[in-house]
Amino acid sequence: MTTTNKTPNTAPDTAQDAAQDAASDTTANTTANTAANATAKTAGYAPERAPRLEWAKHAPEVYKAMIRLDTAAKQGLDARLYELVKIRASQLNHCAFCLDMHTKDALAAGESVERIVQLSAWEESRHFYTEKELAAIELTEAITVLTDGFVPDEVYDRAAGLFEEAELAQLIAAITVINAWNRFGVTTRMTPGHYRPGRHA
Numbered sequence: 001m002t003t004t005n006k007t008p009n010t011a012p013d014t015a016q017d018a019a020q021d022a023a024s025d026t027t028a029n030t031t032a033n034t035a036a037n038a039t040a041k042t043a044g045y046a047p048e049r050a051p052r053l054e055w056a057k058h059a060p061e062v063y064k065a066m067i068r069l070d071t072a073a074k075q076g077l078d079a080r081l082y083e084l085v086k087i088r089a090s091q092l093n094h095c096a097f098c099l100d101m102h103t104k105d106a107l108a109a110g111e112s113v114e115r116i117v118q119l120s121a122w123e124e125s126r127h128f129y130t131e132k133e134l135a136a137i138e139l140t141e142a143i144t145v146l147t148d149g150f151v152p153d154e155v156y157d158r159a160a161g162l163f164e165e166a167e168l169a170q171l172i173a174a175i176t177v178i179n180a181w182n183r184f185g186v187t188t189r190m191t192p193g194h195y196r197p198g199r200h201a
Contacts, residue, residue: 100192
C-alpha cells in the first residue's frame, strides 16, 4: 500500500502535494462510499465503512517518506514477485485495503488469478510457484510474524541461496515496507474496493 487509495509510482514533490493528493482521495472515497452504500442497500450487502482517519492528509511528510521508501525498496525486484510478497504479508496482517490494491496491481503486472488465489495455501500449492518465489513467500511470513520464533536460519539461508545479496536486501526492504503500510491500513481501517491500478503511472 502506498497511498490512501492508490500506488503512485513517484513521490509527491512536496508535503503540500501529498496533502492535496490525500485530500483528493478523501473526496473521491466519500463519493464512492455514498454510492456504494446506496447500491449495497438495494442489493442486500453490508454497508461500506468509512475509514477511521485519513492519515495521509494529516501526516503528509510521513506519507511522502513512505512513498519514497516504497519506491526505493522495489528497485531490482521482479514486479510479480514483489506483488506476491505484498499480497502474502497483507493476508497475514488482515489488511483489506492492501489486499485490494496489490491483487489488482499483480493482475495488471501479468500475474494469474490462480496463483493469487492459491497464495494463502502456498504450502499445499508449491507447484504453482518457482523455488525463488517460494523462498520469498516463506521469508515474508517469517519477517511478518516475528512472534513465531523470529526469522529461522533455515528460512533465511534458503532465500540467501537463491537471491544475490543486493536482491535479498531489496526483498527484505520490500517486506518491511508492506508491513508498515499494512499497519497504517489496519489501524485506520482504510476502505478497500476503490483502487484502480495505473491511476498515477
